Amino acid sequence: MPSSTSLIFSTSNLIFHTAFAVSLTLIFSFLKIPALFLHGLHTYIHPDDVNPNSNSSSSGIRAAIRRPSAIDSEQPKPRKKSKEKFEFDESKAQIFRLKLNEGHIQSRIYFKEFYSAFNFSLIALFSLLLHRFLRVDKDAGVVKNGxxxxxxxxxxxxxxxxxxxxxxxxxxxASKRLEKQLSFVFGVLGFVLGLIVIFEVVPKWVLDFEFRSLDGLGKFVLAVFMGCIVGYLYIPALRNSRAFWLGTDQIRCNLSIISCGWFSRMLLVASYIMGIFTSLLWISPFAELLVNKNIDCRNESKMVCKNGDVMELAGSIGMPRSDFDNIRRWCLLITGFLQLLTVRPNVQMFLNEAVLCWYQRLHASKVPDMDYSRAKVFLHNHYLCLVVVQFFFPATTVLLLLGLSQFDDNFLKGISLVSNSLLYSALVKELALFTAWWIIFVWAVLNSAILALYRHGTLYVS
Incomplete structure (x- = not known):
């Protein structure tokens, strides 16, 4: 029978978790962190959307790209007409930059959905982090210990x-019809790959995951879920690859307004490399290079193997399995955090993509047709928060799933509907960790494949 001290301590955890979540909800409702998260980004509009009678400098709107002869003037002067008279009016070719504030962001579609999802995800992450550092009575049950x-x-x-x-x-x-068709095709391929992995059609030594506790229906549902993740991550990965391509100035356009600064560029590269490295840590052939399976414990210059034999440490490579598992979780945490930091640079590159389209259309011919670029600028402004959701989803889900995988080995104890709490606790933790890895793996593979097509010249940004 548990002592009165442990019972009071467990109940206090439940009260503390509840008060903490309610307090964060109230604080975030006043701080408006999602709007601050996007504050300061630069979007672009055509002069047709600006009132010509208003002062552009006072409203925060200024020309992003002007002719060299019009730097000192308040309004750009039209080019002198040549002998051949064209109908194109160059005064309509200027594009203006607008710094986003809370009022502009709130008018975008899907802002309310992003706002609520952002706040709730932050509350969940802080709650999981608090549980990680609190002392928990494992024998009290899932409700009493909080x-x-x-x-x-x-x-x-x-x-x-x-x-x-x-x-x-x-x-x-929000996307092209071809992109949606390819998204469906990749979803079907992801489902087939999920069936191959879950039903162990491939050898067991390929992936470092086991799903022995799942029955046939559970494995089929998991394979469907894996395919859905692939399908719904294709379009965000395509936009992320375009943002990486523009942010690192791979097209060599020499337009400073399109590329990002050195710090954002470093974040883009670090996030991409870390995603590839983390996805390889659950591939068994790569993991075997870092793990010494003969190690059971280590004592300074000697180690004891499972069969009891003593071996010299000199000349052996790898690390204990427990240390390797901790490193993999830390890599998942770092990868998710880096992807969360790159949301702002990616969104800015998405908005700058419209500038590149405008610039290409402007110099395509002597009489450029600006209708396409004008429509693209409008759509990029209109679907700003939709794209933020697509960039925000992979990073946050990885962090949430990683937090869910860090509970105790028997955290479902005390739930009457669960017959074998120890078995199902291990299964839930394994599924959460596998889903987090699968998102990172799919994200890394899709981005690498799309960037390879950009490098080959099959795809191009326009």
């Missing part, structure tokens, strides 16, 4: 992000 609060908040936060990315994926005019 584990139920971060568990529910983290799971609901993951489901909300999942439903939001599905809703965004069904937006008809």
């Amino acid at each position: 584990t139920i609060i971060p568990l529910l908040i983290g799971f609901v936060g993951f489901c909300r992000l999942l439903f939001l990315i599905v809703r965004v994926g069904f937006e008809t005019s």
Whole structure:
């Protein structure tokens, strides 16, 4: 029978978790962190959208690119007409830069959905982080020791992000029809690959995951879920690759307004490299290079193997399995955090993509047709928060799933519906960790393949 001290301590955890979540909800409702997260980004508009009678400098709007002869003037002067008279009016060719504030961001589509998902995800992450550092009575049960609060908040936060990315994926005019068709094709391929992996058609030594506790229906549902992740991550990965291509100035356009600064460029490169490295840590042939399976424990200059033999440490390579598992979780955490930091640079590159389209159309012919670039600038402004959701989803879901995988080995103890709490606790942790890795793996593979097509010249930004 548990002592009165442990019972009071467990109940205080539950009260503390509840008060902490409610306090964060109230604080975030006043701080408006999602709007601050996007504050200061630069979007672009055509002069047709600006009132010609208003002062552009006082409203925060200024020309992003002007002719050299018009630097000192308030309004750009039209080019002198040559002998051949064209109908194109160059005064309509200027593009203006607008610094986004809270009022502009709130008018974008899907802002409310992004606002609520952002705040709820932050609350879930902080709640999971708090549970990680609190002392938990494992024998008290999932309700009494307070584990139920971060568990529910983290799971609901993951489901909300999942439903939001599905809703965004069904937006008809936000992407091309070909992109949606390819997204469906990749989803089917991901489902087939999921069946191959889950039902162990490939050798067991390929992936460092086991799903022995799942029955046939559970494995089929997991394979469907894997295919859905691939399908809904294709379009965000395509936009992320374009942002990386522009942000690192791979097209060598020599336009400073399109490329990003050195710090943002460093974040883009670090996030891409870290994603590839982390995805390889669960590939068994690569993991075997870093793990010494003969090690059971280590004592200074000697180690004891499982068969009891003593071997000299000199000349052996690798690390203990427990240390390697900790490194893999840390790499998942770093990768998710880096992807979260690159959301702003990626969104800025998405907006700068419209500038590149305008610049290409402007110099395509002597009488450029600006209707396409004008429509592209409008759509990039209109779907700003939709794209933010697509960039925000992979990083946040990885962090949430990683937090859900860090509970105790028997955290489901005390739930009457769970017959074998130890078995199902291990299964839930394994599924959460596998889903986090699968998102990183799919994200790294899709980005690498798309960047390879850009490098080969098959795809190009326009």
